[in-house]
Amino acid sequence: MNRQIQLDINNTNLGAEGRRSRPSVVARNRQNQFARRTFFIVTLLPMVLIATVTIILVVRSWPILIAYSPKDLFLGSTWRPDNGLFGFWPYIVGTFWVTIAGVLLAVPPCLFTALYLSEYSHSFTRSIAKPILDLLAAIPPVVYGVWGLLAIVPFVEDVLAPLSKRWFSFIPIFAVTQPTGFSIIAGGIVLAVMIAPLIISVVYEILRTVPEELRHASLAVGATQWQTIRQVVIPRVIPGMVAAIVLAASRALGETMAVLMVVGNVAQVPKSIFDAGYPLPALIANNYGDMMSIPLYDAALLCAALILLIVILIFNILSTLVLQRMLGKNWA
């Protein structure tokens, strides 16, 4: 039926300019099919990429995975490649500490900020918040590192550490045993600012999915806004908030440059937030130059990358699944 009409139009296109050649419907449909197949192959690219990266990392770290028992590798504390000792434990713990510090520091203010933007602020405040968050997200990691070096490390050294030494030294986790500001907490502070835009924007989107009518229902019986938020809004979005935090944690885990510049890079198991640490990404970044000269060194570093990748993949997939379901069409 359509085709009939199309062909008629084709024929009646004779005008003063002469016959205009228009591709027939058949040709256009063939174009469509061809494009459709090509495009489809292209959409396989993301999944292929994930698989490829994972597989190659596994393959290239295989030598070290079979050379040592998991216990020696992951729980061992000595890292002396020329002696053949590869103990990942300090690096794993260092990664863990710095990430937890970053997440713990970021979550409360970011949740409050997201709540403020979603529930209380005027549209004017929101319109200036968006550029601020976008800019924070756009600042390159190395610039965060410079800021950390110039502002945060001295801050830890001159303000936080002495304070902690004076008042909190009885708590082991706050003990100050080294004189510099290069520490887990410095890394945590820098990480917290880096992941803040992510947490705020995701939590904000989640809060926006709660229908306005629900808030109105609560306000109509005379509840205050905070009572409404606490009892009606937040309970509905808890899974989403958790997912947002997990997602942010996965980003913090992988951040290399900024943390590297402030965390001290001392291969020890940290006992306090004022100790220096050495996260896995920093390990990889600092030693890639020596990789090829010592046997198994490259496999070891790739194994570090593999550990990071697996943990991040798990966090990422789980949190993204939850968030995709919660935000539906609005998932950005």
Added chain:
Amino acid sequence: MMKKRWQRRHVIEAFVKGLMMVSFLIVAGCLGAILWTILVNGFPALTWDMVTQIPQGGFYLGKGGGVLNAILGSLYLAGGGTLLALIFSLPIALYLETYLGDSEWGRYVRLSLDVLWGIPTIVYGVFGFIIMLAIGLRASLLAGIVVLSLVELPIMVRAMDEVIRRMPADLEQAALALGSTKLEVAVRIVIRQMLPGIITAILLAFGRGIGDAASVLFTAGYTDRIPSSLMQPTASLPLAVFFQLGTPYPIVQQRGYASALILTIIVLIISVGSRLISARLNKYTVK
């Protein structure tokens, strides 16, 4: 009777509201603090030489020169990476919206893209390094471009997808009703409507690409020269900053701050610029 009494719940509300505003101010303040610190420390060493010269002999010991090698290197790297990513991103994003929409397969693809976005850039760098070794490629501009395109791809597709999904469905329906095939709808109508958003996506990805160090660390190498071919290694601004800060000479460190300032300025220009461009181009789009 309806006068305000200081009930407990009102006090709590006022307190929480205060906490929230303070939190917001802290976050906003961090941006200010970062920009201020970089500006104050970088500006003194930001000379004309820094921007127009490549490192002379002894640059890292305090002698003359600039970071033009890194500036151009970064622009080449990010430019090439963005271009390469664009070639793949646009079809993926178009296909996602036009054919897949909200289908099951579409959700898997979007999930994969989100996962790709979450993979740390150092892993991409390591991956690129391995491939490089395997095919015998040395640290070069080309290798850096390829790895950066991997890093930028998920960002670009997601941003484009977000823009394309917001397209009013009626527009697409109207075009289809007039007898266009899906391909034609995609090419003629979707792209034009989405132009400002697409440009924003490209600039966003470019901005991320130019600032990343971990991915180019292994793959692009480093050199004091401006690369004249794709096979040569190239410097990049993030690494320039890192290496200058790593020296014990205060003069060199100062230059490192200046280099960080240059990088920040570039990123700011891109960010503000993309906002202006999209505002200008949004004139022609259907709301």
Added chain:
Amino acid sequence: MNTRKPAKELNPPGRKPKITGPLSMDVHIRVRDLNAYYGKVQALKDINIEIPKKQVTVIMGPSGCGKSTLLKTLNRFLELTDDTKISGEVLVDEQDIYARDVDVTEVRKRVGLLAQRPSPLPMSIYENVAYGMHIHQMRNDRADYKKAVRHYLEIAGLWDEVGNRLHDPATSLSIGQQQRLCLARGLAVEPEIILGDEPTSALDPISALNVEKRLLDLKEQYTIVIVTHTLRQAKRLADYVIYMYLGEVVEAGPAHEVFTNPQHQRTRAYLEGQF
């Protein structure tokens, strides 16, 4: 006695209107010189009306005339929308609810709102009804709360249907039941006035009639103000009618007078179905 004044006489141009309500009417809400704006668009123009106590007042008019907007000014809900501006006074028992030191949550406690679409809170049936009471800490112990919940569910005509499953989620109820639940929830905070924003338009006819019956029963104790866009419903429910057009009150008065003998041409046109 002609107890109704057409709007023209109430607001002679140039002179501040003298609010003298008809003597037989006990005024619960008095609106004075109310103007409301959504951004730059004026939604309510110089509203001056009175709402009688313990009667059903219906605000009617064609779509977009400002009925819902007016209703929302009565419990200070309008200000929840971004970029709205309100000027004028709304006096409940001669106290302006927009005065500077007024606690807005108290206002909303005294003036309850039943929305168009039932929005049960994401809790159990019991918790929905008890919600408002907990917020204002209106009872002393669990036994009191349980008794109160039962009481209000009975008034809303819902007890028989849900009495044995109070802890089921509120979303498991049918839409008509949900609206009655919202009614019970609103009544539980002991308001004096109940507002209804087209409270039955989302319901099936049987549930709608059920809710209407409840409202008619309630007028013995509460002042009720309803917005409706169906003339038939207005005629069924109203004791007092306010007719609006394009943001202004055209006519207001006892129902039987307005319906049988409208003073304004516009009112007449509306009643005869020309809209």
